[in-house]
Amino acid sequence: MNFTHTLSDSKNWIINHKDQLEINWSEKDIELHLNKETSFNIYLLDQTNVKGALIGHFLYQDQKVSEFEILHIAVLPEFRNQGLGRMILEELEKQLKSTGKSFKIFLEASAINKFAIKLYEKLGYKAYNERKNYYRSKSINAPNTQDAILFAKSLNAIK
Numbered sequence: 001m002n003f004t005h006t007l008s009d010s011k012n013w014i015i016n017h018k019d020q021l022e023i024n025w026s027e028k029d030i031e032l033h034l035n036k037e038t039s040f041n042i043y044l045l046d047q048t049n050v051k052g053a054l055i056g057h058f059l060y061q062d063q064k065v066s067e068f069e070i071l072h073i074a075v076l077p078e079f080r081n082q083g084l085g086r087m088i089l090e091e092l093e094k095q096l097k098s099t100g101k102s103f104k105i106f107l108e109a110s111a112i113n114k115f116a117i118k119l120y121e122k123l124g125y126k127a128y129n130e131r132k133n134y135y136r137s138k139s140i141n142a143p144n145t146q147d148a149i150l151f152a153k154s155l156n157a158i159k
């Protein structure tokens, strides 16, 4: 298993896998994100097949600290529940730690996204806030609105 920050055509890979990644961004949003200087993304691949991705960006950085936001993380459906989501998050932490800075990672999840929440909690992310009725669902099988839960994790630099 390998990690990479870019694919030969990251934009089209994301667009072509939007449904499997469960990402509801427009093509324009994806392009804007990938072109931002603060954008930082990790793709997990096995030889040439991409199995999952983390899409994120730096919110703030100075010489000692960095703040990072995970905008989306997804594993393609056929590879879920095999530890790959955890692997991608651990890789992000490893890469952020290697800078020698203290860092804080933020993310938000829908309160009904049980697997994602379980994954974040197992890795030590703590819920610090919630936004009531934040997401509007298009599905007839789900409640019309869903709460968002905000998570964060801090790691201190080794002195």
Ligand SMILES: CC(C)(COP(=O)(O)OP(=O)(O)OC[C@H]1O[C@@H](n2cnc3c(N)ncnc32)[C@H](O)[C@@H]1OP(=O)(O)O)[C@@H](O)C(=O)NCCC(=O)NCCS
Pocket (backbone or CB within 6 Å): 021, 022, 072, 073, 074, 075, 076, 079, 080, 081, 082, 083, 084, 085, 086, 087, 108, 109, 110, 113, 115, 116, 118, 119, 122
């Ligand atoms: C959330 C997501 C990235 C998790 O990726 P994953 O590779 O399936 O996760 P992992 O296999 O690393 O599982 C991590 C933990 O989550 C739980 N989990 C994940 N899938 C599960 C399933 N189908 N059944 C039961 N538990 C599950 C387990 O507790 C697991 O920990 P364990 O192996 O120690 O028991 C994946 O479900 C996904 O892509 N979902 C769609 C996109 C999405 O909702 N992203 C989150 C946006 S906030």
